[in-house]
Amino acid sequence: MLTLNPIALEQFASDNYSGICPEALEYMLQANHGSAPAYGDDIWTQKATDYFRDLFETDCEVFFVFNGTAANALSLAALCQSYHSVICHETAHVETDECGAPEFASNGSKLLLGKGQNGKLTPEAIATIVQKRTDIHYPKPKALSLTQATELGTLYTVDELLAIQSVAERYQLRIHMDGARFANAVAAMDVTPAEITWRCGVDVLCFCGTKNGMAIGEAIIFFNRSLAEDFAYRCKQAGQLASKMRFISAPWLGLLETGAWLRNAQHANRCAAYLEQQLSSLPGVEILSPREANGVFVSLPETAIDALRNKGWLFYNFIGTEGVRFMCSWATTTARIDQFVQDIKTALAATRSVNAHPEVEDSVAPVLQERP
Ligand SMILES: *Cc1c(COP(=O)(O)O)cnc(C)c1O
16 A cells, blocks of 8 residues: 655645545556556446446446546536536526536537535525526426535535435436535435435535546436436547546546545545534634534634635635635644644734724735635
């Protein structure tokens, strides 16, 4: 077994800032012995695909692509015609962070944005959107996109998913799940992968490997196999068919066979819980949404945010100027969290003393816009 040193970067920016976990790297190196058939006709891809079928307890169709944007955009395009629309939460990554890729890949299927607390769509919000317009002049809602865990670090419970399934059935909407942090959801909810996907009516899941510990690579899993018809051609046309596919599928097999996919997620979730626990008792820190997976969303005074950035800590602004997101990954350590919390305490204390002497000008640091 290889060992990796944790990345020295001072960061709680994203789980995709982390490196490759040992299990994924080990299998990638094993796949590097000799030659293998290209374009997915290799043993690694076959084994990883079969492993997904075991893990999800169903005969699903599996495809491997490079990143999450491609996985979401291509799978949504498979659920829709260009004159259809996709209902998603207003904070959904497909809306806010994919540069219009879902609309592009589907030749124009419009995203319709719904509201809901803590990043979650509700059956009521979905029904309202569907009922708003039913005439020929408006793109017909055909799919729902749910993010699990959500962009605000929360989780759809099984009951919430079942309620959404029933509204989806009522309006004949197909269900897409953006599983950028699907492993974190499974780990946090203590459910089987099947229980929060096809057993709740999910037609297609984009299961993210990158944020879980791989270098690159997402699995697109069609539980509704008829929707996967000709999907391989769609991937190829979009430039998403890796010729050396084994270097995506072998690390997946490494995560799956060794159980690292779940351990990595459990570790990241525990780190986030620990960070949240440390922060919740600090005056000046407000928890913005319930910490349910591997992200902690808090508000901090802007001066404290600037001070932390000046110390070299990387993290994203998420909600307004005082809302920030702290993301944990497989590589996060409690030592690093302790250091971070210490710096937050120092920054808050400095903020309080500045506030006691308001003639001192606040410094302004640049705000990162991108939020992977
Ligand atoms: C990271 C992420 C993705 C994938 O993003 P890529 O940069 O395209 O890999 C998709 N959805 C959500 C919610 C994400 O956080």
